[in-house]
Amino acid sequence: MSHDERDFAGQIRQLGYRMTPQRQLVLDALCAQGGHMAAQEVVTAVQQHSPFLNRATVYRALDFLCALQLVTRTEMGGQVVYELAEEQPHHHLVCRVCGQAQEWDGRALGAIATQLLAEHDFEAELHHLALSGVCGRCREGRNP
Amino acid sequence: MSHDERDFAGQIRQLGYRMTPQRQLVLDALCAQGGHMAAQEVVTAVQQHSPFLNRATVYRALDFLCALQLVTRTEMGGQVVYELAEEQPHHHLVCRVCGQAQEWDGRALGAIATQLLAEHDFEAELHHLALSGVCGRCREGRNP
DNA sequence: CTCCTTATTGCGACAAATCGCAATTACGAT
DNA sequence: ATCGTAATTGCGATTTGTCGCAATAAGGAG
Numbered sequence: 001m002s003h004d005e006r007d008f009a010g011q012i013r014q015l016g017y018r019m020t021p022q023r024q025l026v027l028d029a030l031c032a033q034g035g036h037m038a039a040q041e042v043v044t045a046v047q048q049h050s051p052f053l054n055r056a057t058v059y060r061a062l063d064f065l066c067a068l069q070l071v072t073r074t075e076m077g078g079q080v081v082y083e084l085a086e087e088q089p090h091h092h093l094v095c096r097v098c099g100q101a102q103e104w105d106g107r108a109l110g111a112i113a114t115q116l117l118a119e120h121d122f123e124a125e126l127h128h129l130a131l132s133g134v135c136g137r138c139r140e141g142r143n144p
Numbered sequence: 145m146s147h148d149e150r151d152f153a154g155q156i157r158q159l160g161y162r163m164t165p166q167r168q169l170v171l172d173a174l175c176a177q178g179g180h181m182a183a184q185e186v187v188t189a190v191q192q193h194s195p196f197l198n199r200a201t202v203y204r205a206l207d208f209l210c211a212l213q214l215v216t217r218t219e220m221g222g223q224v225v226y227e228l229a230e231e232q233p234h235h236h237l238v239c240r241v242c243g244q245a246q247e248w249d250g251r252a253l254g255a256i257a258t259q260l261l262a263e264h265d266f267e268a269e270l271h272h273l274a275l276s277g278v279c280g281r282c283r284e285g286r287n288p
Numbered sequence: 289c290t291c292c293t294t295a296t297t298g299c300g301a302c303a304a305a306t307c308g309c310a311a312t313t314a315c316g317a318t
Numbered sequence: 319a320t321c322g323t324a325a326t327t328g329c330g331a332t333t334t335g336t337c338g339c340a341a342t343a344a345g346g347a348g
Contacts (some may be wrong), residue, residue: 018314018325040304054328059305063222064326067240075219093266102266108259112252120248121280122237129275136265162295162344184334198298203335208296 008070015068022046022053026061027084030071036081072128076101083128091129097138101130152214159212166190166197170205171228174215180225216272220245227272235273241282245274 008027009019029045030037037045043058062082065071072085076092077099091106109126116122152171153163173189174181181189187202206226209215216229220238235250253270260266 013315016325020314020326022327043304052328055304056306056329057327060326066222073222075224078217080219093260093264093268095266096269102264104260104264108256112256115252116237116248116275116277120237120246122239122246122277123279123283124237124275124277125240126275126277129273131260131266131268131270131273133260133266133268133270135267139267157345160295164296164344166297187334196298199334200299200336201297204296 011070012068017064017068022050022057023061023065025050025053026058026065027070030082030084036074036076036083038079038081042082069125069127074128074130076130085127089127091126091131093135094130094132095135095138096132097134100135102135104131155214156212161208161212166201167205167209169194169197170202170209171214174226174228180218180220180227182223182225186226213269213271218272218274220274221276229271233271235270235275237279238274238276239279239282240276241278244279246279248275 009024012019012023025046026042028049029042033041033045039059039062042062043055046053046058062071062073066073066082070085072083074081074083074092077094077096089106089109091104091109092101093104094101106126106129109129113124113126116124153168156163156167169190170186172193173186177185177189183203183206186206187199190197190202206215206217210217210226214229216227218225218227218236220236221240221243233250233253235248235253236245237248238245250270250273253273257268257270260268
C-alpha cells in the first residue's frame with residue numbers, strides 16, 4: 001500500500017469528519033485496484049476482506065470521499081466509476097461505438113477554466129472528465 | 145407540442161428502426177418538460193398518460209433515443225438526467241456546493257474538439273457537458 | 289389491403305442503489 | 319484513561335434500474 005503517505009485520515013479529520021475502518025477499507029480497495037472501479041466492484045473487493053460490511057456503508061463512503069474530493073466519480077459509457085483522485089488531473093476519451101477509452105492529459109482545459117472564472121464567476125474543477133465521441137478506428141469501419 | 149416539426153419518426157425510420165406510441169410518449173414528456181428530467185420523472189410523466197406502460201420500456205426508449213442522439217444523457221451532481229437534444233449545443237456549470245446549474249454556451253469547446261481530432265484522432269461529441277465546480281456565491285460563503 | 293419479418297414491448301424476477309432510524313463508535317475535551 | 323456527543327454504521331424496507339424470453343405489432347413488400 002502506497003497511499004498511507006497521503007494521510008487521508010488527517011485530511012478527513014481536519015475537516016471535522018471521522019476516519020473509520022470502513023472508509024479505510026474503501027480507500028484500500030481503490031488503491032489496490034489502481035484504476036477505475038464500479039461501485040459494485042468496490043463492494044465486492046471490500047467484502048473480500050470484511051464480509052459483513054454493509055453495502056449501504058460502502059455507497060455512503062464513496063459519496064463522502066467524492067464530496068471531499070479524495071475520490072473522483074465519473075460516468076464512462078453509461079456506467080459510473082470511482083477512482084482515487086490523482087495529484088495531476090487526467091481524463092478519458094471514450095468511444096461511443098466500441099466503448100474503448102484512451103487517456104488524455106487535458107492540458108487544453110486550462111484555458112477553459114480561466115475563461116469560466118472570468119466570464120461566469122465559476123471555478124471549474126476539471127480533474128477527471130470523460131468526453132464522449134468516436135475514435136479513429138470506428139470512424140472508418142462504421143458500426144453505428 | 146412543438147416538436148412534431150422535427151420529425152423524429154422520420155429520423156427513426158430512416159435508420160431502420162420503428163416509431164412506436166411508447167417512444168412518442170417519452171418524447172412528448174421530454175418536450176413538455178423542456179429541461180432536464182431524471183429517468184424516474186420520465187416514467188412518472190409517461191404513466192400519467194398511460195398508466196400501464198411498463199417501466200422497462202421507458203428505460204429502453206431513453207437508451208434508444210440517446211443512441212440515436214435525439215436525446216442527451218448527462219450526469220449532473222451525481223444524478224443522471226435526460227433532455228431533448230437541441231439544435232445548438234448547450235452545457236451546464238453545476239456547483240458542487242449548492243447544486244445550482246447555470247447555462248453555458250460552450251463556445252470555447254470548439255478549439256478542444258479540433259485539437260482532439262488532430263492530436264488524438266478522436267472526434268469528440270461535445271453536445272451537452274456538465275462541468276463541476278464552485279459558483280461565485282458559494283466561494284464566498286464557504287459551505288463545504 | 290394483407291402478409292411476413294423482426295424490432296419492440298410487457299412481464300416477472302433479479303440486481304443495484306437509496307433511505308430512515310436505532311445502535312454504535314471515533315475522537316476531542318476533561 | 320474516561321466521558322460525552324454527534325458523526326457514522328448496520329439493518330430492513332423500498333425504490334430504481336436491468337435482463338431474458340414469449341407475445342405483440344410496425345412497416346416494407348407484394
